[in-house]
Amino acid sequence: MPARGAESEVMPVRSVLGDHAPDAVTSHYDELFQPGGNPRDHYATLVATLSGIARDEVLARVQSINTMLLQRGVTFTVYAEAAGTERVFPFDIIPRILTKSEWDRIERGIAQRVRALNAFIHDVYHEERILHERRIPRELVYSSRSFCREMIGVDVPAGVYVHVSGIDLIRDTHGQFLVLEDNCRTPSGISYVLENRTVLKFGFPDLFRGHGIHPVDDYPRRLLRVLRHCAPQAGERPNVVVLTPGIHNSAYFEHTLLARRMGVELVEGCDLIVVDDVVYVKTTSGLERVDVIYRRIDDDYLDPLYFRPESTLGVTGLMNAYRAGNVTLANAIGSGVADDKALYRHVPEMIRFYLGEEPLLENVPTYDCTDETERRHVIANLDKLVVKNTNASGGFGMLMGPFASHDERAAFAALIEASPRDFIAQPTIELSSAPTLIDGQLTSRRVDLRPFALLGAEVDVPHAALTRVALRDGSLVVNSSQGGGSKDTWILQN
Amino acid sequence: MLSRVAESLFWMGRNVERAETIARILDVSYTRAMDLYTRDDGRYEQLWRSVMRAAGFVAQPKIVTPDRVAHETLAHCLFDRGNPNSIVSAVRIVRTNALGIRAELTTELWQVVNVLYLYVEGQSLRSAVREGPARFLKHVREATQAFAGVADATLSHGDAWCFLQTGRFLERAYLTARMLDASDVEREPWQESQRLLEMCCASEPFIHYSHDAPEPRDAHAYIVLAVDCPRSMRFALREIDLALHRISNTPEGTFANAAERRVGRLRARLDFASADELFASGIDALATGMLGDLLGLSSEIESAYFPRLPSAIGGSL
Numbered sequence: 077m078p079a080r081g082a083e084s085e086v087m088p089v090r091s092v093l094g095d096h097a098p099d100a101v102t103s104h105y106d107e108l109f110q111p112g113g114n115p116r117d118h119y120a121t122l123v124a125t126l127s128g129i130a131r132d133e134v135l136a137r138v139q140s141i142n143t144m145l146l147q148r149g150v151t152f153t154v155y156a157e158a159a160g161t162e163r164v165f166p167f168d169i170i171p172r173i174l175t176k177s178e179w180d181r182i183e184r185g186i187a188q189r190v191r192a193l194n195a196f197i198h199d200v201y202h203e204e205r206i207l208h209e210r211r212i213p214r215e216l217v218y219s220s221r222s223f224c225r226e227m228i229g230v231d232v233p234a235g236v237y238v239h240v241s242g243i244d245l246i247r248d249t250h251g252q253f254l255v256l257e258d259n260c261r262t263p264s265g266i267s268y269v270l271e272n273r274t275v276l277k278f279g280f281p282d283l284f285r286g287h288g289i290h291p292v293d294d295y296p297r298r299l300l301r302v303l304r305h306c307a308p309q310a311g312e313r314p315n316v317v318v319l320t321p322g323i324h325n326s327a328y329f330e331h332t333l334l335a336r337r338m339g340v341e342l343v344e345g346c347d348l349i350v351v352d353d354v355v356y357v358k359t360t361s362g363l364e365r366v367d368v369i370y371r372r373i374d375d376d377y378l379d380p381l382y383f384r385p386e387s388t389l390g391v392t393g394l395m396n397a398y399r400a401g402n403v404t405l406a407n408a409i410g411s412g413v414a415d416d417k418a419l420y421r422h423v424p425e426m427i428r429f430y431l432g433e434e435p436l437l438e439n440v441p442t443y444d445c446t447d448e449t450e451r452r453h454v455i456a457n458l459d460k461l462v463v464k465n466t467n468a469s470g471g472f473g474m475l476m477g478p479f480a481s482h483d484e485r486a487a488f489a490a491l492i493e494a495s496p497r498d499f500i501a502q503p504t505i506e507l508s509s510a511p512t513l514i515d516g517q518l519t520s521r522r523v524d525l526r527p528f529a530l531l532g533a534e535v536d537v538p539h540a541a542l543t544r545v546a547l548r549d550g551s552l553v554v555n556s557s558q559g560g561g562s563k564d565t566w567i568l569q570n
Numbered sequence: 571m572l573s574r575v576a577e578s579l580f581w582m583g584r585n586v587e588r589a590e591t592i593a594r595i596l597d598v599s600y601t602r603a604m605d606l607y608t609r610d611d612g613r614y615e616q617l618w619r620s621v622m623r624a625a626g627f628v629a630q631p632k633i634v635t636p637d638r639v640a641h642e643t644l645a646h647c648l649f650d651r652g653n654p655n656s657i658v659s660a661v662r663i664v665r666t667n668a669l670g671i672r673a674e675l676t677t678e679l680w681q682v683v684n685v686l687y688l689y690v691e692g693q694s695l696r697s698a699v700r701e702g703p704a705r706f707l708k709h710v711r712e713a714t715q716a717f718a719g720v721a722d723a724t725l726s727h728g729d730a731w732c733f734l735q736t737g738r739f740l741e742r743a744y745l746t747a748r749m750l751d752a753s754d755v756e757r758e759p760w761q762e763s764q765r766l767l768e769m770c771c772a773s774e775p776f777i778h779y780s781h782d783a784p785e786p787r788d789a790h791a792y793i794v795l796a797v798d799c800p801r802s803m804r805f806a807l808r809e810i811d812l813a814l815h816r817i818s819n820t821p822e823g824t825f826a827n828a829a830e831r832r833v834g835r836l837r838a839r840l841d842f843a844s845a846d847e848l849f850a851s852g853i854d855a856l857a858t859g860m861l862g863d864l865l866g867l868s869s870e871i872e873s874a875y876f877p878r879l880p881s882a883i884g885g886s887l
Contacts, residue, residue: 148677149684323669335673342673347572360576360729360875
């Protein structure tokens with residue numbers, strides 16, 4: 077008789093889902109569980125598979141994923157700690173799933189928003205129509221630290237300013253997606269999207285069964301298409317490079333990954349040289365012309381002649397080459413004016429003004445501290461509001477009113493009074509939650525969503541979005557510098 | 571390719587080779603030293619002093635008990651971060667260079683480097699000495715050999731590969747020359763020639779090659795002149811020559827720069843001179859001359875391909 081394996085039989089196992097009892101009544105939206113405690117339809121297959129894997133098995137696989145992430149060097153640098161501390165970006169194995177209809181709405185909303193933001197940047201450096209028609213206060217634009225006077229009247233190749241953007245979305249208590257923040261300078265995180273998928277496939281191949289998920293790994297190809305489209309001259313295959321501040325930058329891993337997957341050179345400022353307003357890269361066979369620079373360095377450090385003279389990260393003469401139209405910078409210099417937090421609340425107006433459409437994705441209500449009435453309201457209600465510095469990012473320079481002490485609130489009130497232009501305030505939004513594995517226990521944690529948009533001939537929103545998760549209990553801050561992690565994000569094909 | 575990337579590959583190649591060879595020198599010598607340990611004729615200490623010289627350890631320890639010499643040599647060659655020739659330094663240099671050119675390396679090659687780095691950083695002299703350094707050295711040797719294999723199997727064999735090869739074989743030729751230079755062949759002809767062969771992975775191929783009773787000098791000639799032994803000087807110089815010509819796209823037998831000219835001369839000498847001619851003034855003289863030539867070659871490669879260009883010319887400053 078032929079040898080046969082064990083009969084397949086469903087054995088009851090103690091899974092990680094076993095002891096997780098979602099709150100029956102919650103003040104916020106849960107991505108996986110319905111209010112009654114049953115999984116949402118599009119999570120049913122995942123929950124069934126996961127409950128068939130023993131808890132110890134799950135933990136062993138998590139361990140091997142973490143080893144893999146360390147060995148692959150999927151790390152970020154923690155500036156606050158001892159010099160050059162490399163940490164694995166925490167990864168949660170329970171994926172976040174978005175249905176086709178949810179994604180379709182996000183995709184259209186993001187595309188609309190990016191078109192309007194790009195039109196706005198072009199406008200403020202050219203005709204200033206939106207300012208002349210008093211739809212946005214002129215002083216708000218001129219006082220923006222990212223507004224770059226050197227860009228006035230400069231025509232950028234293909235008219236594109238925000239080649240790459242990351243629009244941060246959150247879900248309110250009704251499950252509706254809202255825009256929390258626009259990132260129009262050098263948004264990062266796409267490398268985690270690519271790596272999360274790789275390691276989850278390695279550690280939990282069985283979870284993928286029964287789902288049709290959009291692949292994420294065509295992002296670099298789509299990015300390269302956009303960069304090539306925006307080259308200064310049409311015709312020959314343009315020479316594209318990625319410019320990094322170097323190995324100590326927190327997103328260096330991402331820079332290397334994108335350059336490698338696009339098949340282009342990763343350069344540092346010292347590899348480039350400007351001769352007669354043309355940018356070259358130094359190679360073993362002499363100087364080679366560069367057409368497009370996907371730069372991951374802030375405006376301030378790009379060219380010591382124009383910006384910070386002490387910067388050694390940039391390239392002397394780059395701004396002249398840029399203004400002469402000999403090189404494309406992605407994103408364009410001065411794009412940051414569009415993601416100034418003080419202008420955020422005017423983005424719906426930009427959509428109406430430039431596109432003649434109603435916004436598909438709504439904003440979070442926002443108070444403008446330069447308006448006296450609103451400022452009084454903000455200061456009187458600091459215990460209920462979130463205050464953000466308009467020039468900070470990464471979760472820094474923030475006051476989470478409900479969690480802050482009396483002294484912290486008083487300190488912020490003084491700061492707001494002293495420089496109202498530097499602050500906005502928003503009601504504390506209950507981010508949606510998703511079950512997350514913490515110390516081997518399934519626990520509810522808050523999440524957001526960062527889809528990435530590419531703008532070339534048109535807006536392209538790849539099926540690659542980053543779900544960030546606040547790993548600290550009760551925290552509403554998902555930034556990696558503030559103890560955030562991430563999840564693989566599945567966008568269903570049907 | 572970028573000059574900076576080429577330079578990083580060159581130094582990666584040199585330091586991977588250095589880590590592997592230093593590990594092999596220590597492993598072979600430690601094992602052979604065990605045979606001499608109980609004797610009181612100074613040979614134990616002598617052997618360790620030769621290891622020190624081969625491993626580039628210039629300062630001699632002041633307290634001269636034989637144990638002290640052995641311990642200091644291990645301490646210096648394994649984990650001394652102040653010593654650029656130590657294994658921990660070489661691995662760090664490899665990893666720093668790999669990090670700076672990570673976009674050029676395959677994921678698999680990067681991972682080999684990173685895993686080796688994480689391993690070495692997690693070890694200590696105390697544990698290596700307590701259990702004997704063999705396990706640590708074996709690990710380093712296997713990882714550096716994995717590097718060579720993964721580089722061969724996954725990296726595109728273009729210019730990047732050629733710079734890596736140039737660095738590896740330059741370092742290999744250099745360390746082989748230093749082993750010859752440091753070896754006490756006059757006092758211990760048999761023991762030393764056997765140790766040299768083992769440090770060059772050439773013990774068994776040599777036996778296979780020399781059918782009748784070989785003299786110690788035949789072993790030295792084999793290490794310098796063997797055509798097919800991958801650690802012979804001749805083999806290493808041929809690999810450097812081929813890589814340099816592929817980079818400059820110059821036909822063999824001609825030269826595009828000072829480095830190619832020098833390596834061509836050295837090759838011609840090893841290809842066409844007899845062993846008698848080469849060893850006429852002794853092994854030491856041959857080794858010393860070769861060390862000087864290889865240092866010159868390294869700086870000629872650097873000035874041909876990694877010139878220190880000013881960061882901006884023609885700027886408006």
